[in-house]
Amino acid sequence: MESLDSIAGEIKKCTRCDLCLKRQNAVPGEGxxxxxxxxxxxGPGKNEDLQGRPFIGMSGKFLTKYLEKAGITRxxxxxxxxxxxxxxxNRKPKAEELDKCRPFLSRQLAAIKPTVILALGTSAASAxxxxxxxxxxxxxxxxxxxxEGRKFNCFVTxxxxxxxxxxxxxxxxxxxxxxxxxxxxxxxxx
Numbered sequence: 001m002e003s004l005d006s007i008a009g010e011i012k013k014c015t016r017c018d019l020c021l022k023r024q025n026a027v028p029g030e031g032x033x034x035x036x037x038x039x040x041x042x043g044p045g046k047n048e049d050l051q052g053r054p055f056i057g058m059s060g061k062f063l064t065k066y067l068e069k070a071g072i073t074r075x076x077x078x079x080x081x082x083x084x085x086x087x088x089x090n091r092k093p094k095a096e097e098l099d100k101c102r103p104f105l106s107r108q109l110a111a112i113k114p115t116v117i118l119a120l121g122t123s124a125a126s127a128x129x130x131x132x133x134x135x136x137x138x139x140x141x142x143x144x145x146x147x148e149g150r151k152f153n154c155f156v157t158x159x160x161x162x163x164x165x166x167x168x169x170x171x172x173x174x175x176x177x178x179x180x181x182x183x184x185x186x187x188x189x190x
Contacts, residue, residue: 004033007107011084012052014102019085019093029080029108035116037077039063040105041137042123042159043093049086054079057158063120063160066096070177078112080105082127094160098127106147116142116184117152118177121159128154140176142183153187155180 008028027044028092047057081092083101138156157176163169
């Protein structure tokens, strides 16, 4: 079985796409390597690029707060992103960038073997191969996905930057995180 550390080493040296050209640090992910919940975001922002850690800026603080409100700490999950290097000006990752990083994400999921994945936003859902036209089609739903022959249960919600900016979305975001945890709890007891 491949280790998360060996995958992270490859990510840090990756030159598969142009995102590597301006990065300070690649951001493989962090957290409990045995977690049954993996959280996937879009891509690193400025703070993440500088420190090489996922979700440590404003969105990360917001996510951490809402995980705690939902009854789980950040240390109990593994957090990563769909792309491992910062897109310029925090733009959404392009399809070809998601494609280039997907093997890393798939290998991380194979190493961790989570019970459920929480996909934060459209880029994370796209990186997992979920087909949709608008987030509303897949938000707040458990979707079975398959990556490289492995099946996973995935729950989709907003990227935390959305409810952070739009307070009316905060209750739904918290409800989605709680629902994801309930999916994990239900699957763990069967």
